Amino acid sequence: MNASDSNGQQSNVQEFDAIIVGAGVAGLYMLHRLRGLGLTARVIEAGDGVGGTWYWNRYPGARCDIESLDYSYSFSEELQQEWTWSERYAGQPEILRYVNHVADRFDLRRDIQFETRVTSAIFDGDTATWLVETDAGDRFAATYCIMATGCLSVPQVPQIKGRESFEGPHYYTGWWPHDGVDFTGQRVGLIGTGSSAIQSIPVVAGQADHLYVFQRTPNYSVPAHNGPPDPERVQAVKANYPEFRRRARESRSGFLTAPSPYQEISALDVSEDVRREQYEWRWSIGGFGFTGAFSDLLRNKKANETAAEFVRERIREIVDDPDTAEKLIPRDYAVGTKRLCLDTNYYETYNRDNVTLVDIRSAPIEEITSHGLRTTDAEYEFDTLVFATGFDAMTGALLRIDIRGRNGLGLREVWQDGPKTYLGISVAGFPNLFLITGPGSPSVLSNMMVSIEQHVEWTSDCIEYMEEHRIRTIEATADAQEEWVEHVNEVGDSTLYPQTNSWYMGANIPGKTRVFMPYVGGVGAYREKCDEVAAEGYAGFELESAVSADSSQAS
Ligand code: NA7
Numbered sequence: 001m002n003a004s005d006s007n008g009q010q011s012n013v014q015e016f017d018a019i020i021v022g023a024g025v026a027g028l029y030m031l032h033r034l035r036g037l038g039l040t041a042r043v044i045e046a047g048d049g050v051g052g053t054w055y056w057n058r059y060p061g062a063r064c065d066i067e068s069l070d071y072s073y074s075f076s077e078e079l080q081q082e083w084t085w086s087e088r089y090a091g092q093p094e095i096l097r098y099v100n101h102v103a104d105r106f107d108l109r110r111d112i113q114f115e116t117r118v119t120s121a122i123f124d125g126d127t128a129t130w131l132v133e134t135d136a137g138d139r140f141a142a143t144y145c146i147m148a149t150g151c152l153s154v155p156q157v158p159q160i161k162g163r164e165s166f167e168g169p170h171y172y173t174g175w176w177p178h179d180g181v182d183f184t185g186q187r188v189g190l191i192g193t194g195s196s197a198i199q200s201i202p203v204v205a206g207q208a209d210h211l212y213v214f215q216r217t218p219n220y221s222v223p224a225h226n227g228p229p230d231p232e233r234v235q236a237v238k239a240n241y242p243e244f245r246r247r248a249r250e251s252r253s254g255f256l257t258a259p260s261p262y263q264e265i266s267a268l269d270v271s272e273d274v275r276r277e278q279y280e281w282r283w284s285i286g287g288f289g290f291t292g293a294f295s296d297l298l299r300n301k302k303a304n305e306t307a308a309e310f311v312r313e314r315i316r317e318i319v320d321d322p323d324t325a326e327k328l329i330p331r332d333y334a335v336g337t338k339r340l341c342l343d344t345n346y347y348e349t350y351n352r353d354n355v356t357l358v359d360i361r362s363a364p365i366e367e368i369t370s371h372g373l374r375t376t377d378a379e380y381e382f383d384t385l386v387f388a389t390g391f392d393a394m395t396g397a398l399l400r401i402d403i404r405g406r407n408g409l410g411l412r413e414v415w416q417d418g419p420k421t422y423l424g425i426s427v428a429g430f431p432n433l434f435l436i437t438g439p440g441s442p443s444v445l446s447n448m449m450v451s452i453e454q455h456v457e458w459t460s461d462c463i464e465y466m467e468e469h470r471i472r473t474i475e476a477t478a479d480a481q482e483e484w485v486e487h488v489n490e491v492g493d494s495t496l497y498p499q500t501n502s503w504y505m506g507a508n509i510p511g512k513t514r515v516f517m518p519y520v521g522g523v524g525a526y527r528e529k530c531d532e533v534a535a536e537g538y539a540g541f542e543l544e545s546a547v548s549a550d551s552s553q554a555s
Contacts, residue, residue, distance in 0.1 A: 016040045018144040018463070019132045021118045021401070023108075024052020025099060026436040026452040027148035029075065032106050033460035037467065042142075043112040044134060050112065051099040052150050054092055058176035059196060059388070060203035062092035065288070065342040066447045068229065069237050070255040071095075073102065074245040074453060081238060089226045089342070113138070120402035121145050123431060128472050128544075130432065144463055147398055148436045151444050154396035156509060158191070158389045162368040170385040173200060181384075183207040189372060189380060191365075192388035193219055198341045200388060202349045210354045212380050214373070216361050218330040220311050221341035225286035249454070250524040254447030257289030258282075267294035267303035279310040291336035298495050304334040311335055318347040325350075327359045337500035339444075393503040394439045394517045395419050405430035406475075418506070418515030420485045422476035422540055423530055425455060431473035431544075434459045439517040440488050444504065446523045454523075458530050462538065472546040480540025492516040 018034050020027045023045035034041040047055045064071050068085035079102065086094060103109055117135045123145075124131060130145035132138075155174030157163075171181060173196040188208045190197060193215040205211045237244045248255050262270060262278055270278075278293045296303040312329045319325035328347065349355055363377035372381040395415060403411040409429045414420070421427050424441025425434055436455045437443035443451055466474060492498055498516045501507035505514050519526060533539050 013131070013139045013141045014042070016042045016140060016142045018042075018146055019044065019118075019121075019130065019140050019142040020146045020148055021121075021132075022052060022148035022150060022153075022397075023047070023050045023103075023112050023114070024055070024148060024150050024153075025073075025449065026150070026456060027052070027146075028099065028103055028106075028108055029073065029453065029456045030146055030148055030436065030459065031108055031111055032075075033456055034463070035111075037460060037464050039463070039467075041111060042140060043108075043148075044116050044118050044132070044138075044140075045112055045114050046117045048114045049096075049100070050103045050108070051096045052148075053152060054096045054099055056153070056155075056176070057174055057196070058092055058178065058180070059171075059173040059200045059386075060181075060207075061199035061201075061344075062173075062176075062196070063089050063199055063224075063226070064095060065089065065195065065224070066255055066449070067287070068094075069234065069244075070248060070447050071449050072098070073449065074241070075457075076106075077241065079105065080241050084234070085229055087226055088229050089224050118401050120404070121433075122402070122404045122408075123406060123433070125406050128431070144432050144434065146434045146436065146459060147401075147403075147438070149397035149401075151394045151397075151437055151448075152391040154392040154400060155387075156390050156392055158387065159510060160191075160365055160368055160373075162373075165370050166368050166372075166385050167370045168383045168385060170387065173197070173386065173388045174391060183384065185209050186384050187382040188212070188384045188386060189214065189382040190386040190388055191360075192390065193217065194388060194390050195219075195339060195341045196390070197388035198343050198346045200386070201355075202343070202345045204386070205349045205352055205355050208354065210356070210382070212356050212358055212382060214358050214360045214365065214375075215327065217338075218328050219338060219341050220308065220330050220335045221343040221346050222283060222288075222290045222311070223286045224342040224344055225284075226344055248447065248450055249527060252292075252522040252524065253288070253445065254442070254450030254523040255288075257287065257292050258285055260293065262294055263292060264295050266296045266300065267306050268296070268300070270294075275306050276310070279307060283310075283314065287342060288340060291340060298334070298336050298497070301334060301496060301499075304336070304496060308335040315347055318351075320351045324357050327357055333500040333502075334496045337496050337504075338502040339504075390503055390508050392509050392512070393506070394444065395506070395512075396509075398435065398438070403430070403433070405433065416513070418513040419517060420481055422481040422484050423533065424519060425458065425530075426474075426476040426481075426541070428476045428478045428481045431475035434462075440484060441519050442521075442523050442526050443518050445518045445520055450523060454527055454530070458534065461534060465534075465538070466543075469543075470546040471543045473542075473544045474538060475542050475544075477540055477542055484540075487521075488519050489516070491519065491521045495520055 017039035018041040020043045023043045068090040121132045129141045132140040155172045187210045189212045191214045282290045291297045316325045363375040366374045419439035421440040424438040506512035
């Protein structure tokens with residue numbers, strides 16, 4: 001259609017019921033649900049394909065740290081029956097194939113505009129529409145604006161002196177080239193030892209002539225014990241998917257770990273023998289269940305220390321060189337309070353002759369040079385540089401867009417001292433804007449698939465309600481938001497998370513406000529709260545009727 005812009009000029013504005021930003025796992029399902037309501041939607045995606053996280057993060061060894069059976073859509077029984085995973089923890093290529101399969105199976109591509117980045121989303125209070133603009137010069141008007149922008153989608157470019165002066169190829173794990181990188185015969189420098197690094201280091205070390213790993217903070221990692229999925233388990237799950245999914249949705253983290261009799265008991269209330277037996281058993285199974293061995297591992301420093309010490313012992317056991325082992329041992333934060341890593345041969349990789357661990361905490365990087373880097377201690381030469389330096393998590397992708405609510409209110413200003421939301425879905429002052437797995441929701445502390453599906457379904461149910469009841473706008477009240485933020489903080493403060501400098505706290509980004517962003521109250525309890533809010537006619541939200549808006553405009 002043709003519409004006038006604020007300068008009175010004619011401009012092409014395309015109208016949709018909803019604009020969805022991002023064609024990752026969340027954006028695709030959101031589109032599918034809105035189509036089911038008979039609404040028109042356009043998805044805007046920066047990449048040239050679907051997949052979000054799984055589209056961008058193609059670094060060697062990239063893999064999901066939630067088991068494939070859990071990390072998959074549950075909304076279609078046919079889909080979950082027909083798809084078969086080849087590994088217990090699927091690798092990035094397989095997950096990307098799966099997401100592409102979903103896009104094709106539900107014919108989603110025709111409503112996605114690729115290679116386009118949303119630059120601004122501005123709410124017009126007079127017409128109650130969002131005006132969304134892109135870097136390609138598009139202008140869209142929509143009643144609903146849904147941010148499916150992902151929690152870990154803006155890679156961090158570290159501010160290290162001389163970064164631009166490196167003359168060899170350099171790569172970011174979160175923006176990996178699509179045709180891969182062959183490290184054969186190369187000397188490689190890799191900065192970072194978070195999840196992405198821990199997954200890629202064993203693979204890069206297997207190819208490279210020499211690998212230098214530059215570590216600022218050592219991480220705790222537990223074995224994934226990846227491999228083909230257990231056929232009996234797959235069969236059992238497929239025979240009863242609804243029950244499997246129900247239990248995941250009601251669980252604490254959105255997936256089930258092996259149950260044990262001690263889950264409700266403090267680690268300090270059992271003997272040393274029982275603790276050891278539990279940790280050994282969890283270590284032998286692998287995966288995130290490790291910190292669920294006892295009730296208080298993420299709440300009580302002393303209890304946590306028993307688990308941390310167990311991991312330290314394993315590192316000393318696996319790594320041959322005692323000096324390297326000591327460097328790899330995390331000491332100054334509780335296990336699990338930075339995202340626990342799951343690995344395949346990570347610590348073992350330091351036993352290779354072609355791998356050198358460089359501790360840049362004791363001797364920081366001074367400068368990246370044309371052929372390597374210099375620390376306060378020594379100079380290192382390499383051919384290729386890999387940045388595994390993480391993301392501007394949870395708020396980064398949202399704040400890159402100029403989002404403005406009522407009266408030009410900017411999200412960047414409103415969130416200057418940290419994000420504030422109602423339920424992690426909505427922000428006071430920003431009507432008809434929905435955040436999928438926004439800060440203040442379980443999101444990154446949960447199985448993202450479960451949390452994404454829950455938010456998408458809640459949002460589409462809300463939109464259906466609005467359409468049926470002729471509601472023009474829905475907006476979180478400032479009071480409900482304050483109360484929710486207080487609750488999120490209170491629950492967060494009852495854990496050890498806020499005591500650690502992590503990306504959950506925004507502490508990895510220089511200058512970012514330090515605040516614990518996800519909601520740690522549990523996926524099941526959180527879902528109940530969201531359902532209650534909806535059942536009460538969207539308690540904590542202000543709903544403006546289209547009928548009264550029409551009559552007030554007429555008078
Ligand atoms: P992470 O977990 O944030 O790891 C980033 C790593 O990079 C971490 O070891 C950082 O050290 C290091 N880093 C970041 N900036 C610098 C600078 N300037 N100098 C040296 N080292 C630096 O990101 P990942 O991509 O590994 O994982 C993110 C999540 O994706 C993961 O948890 C999974 O959920 C999936 P630091 O710890 O800050 O000292």
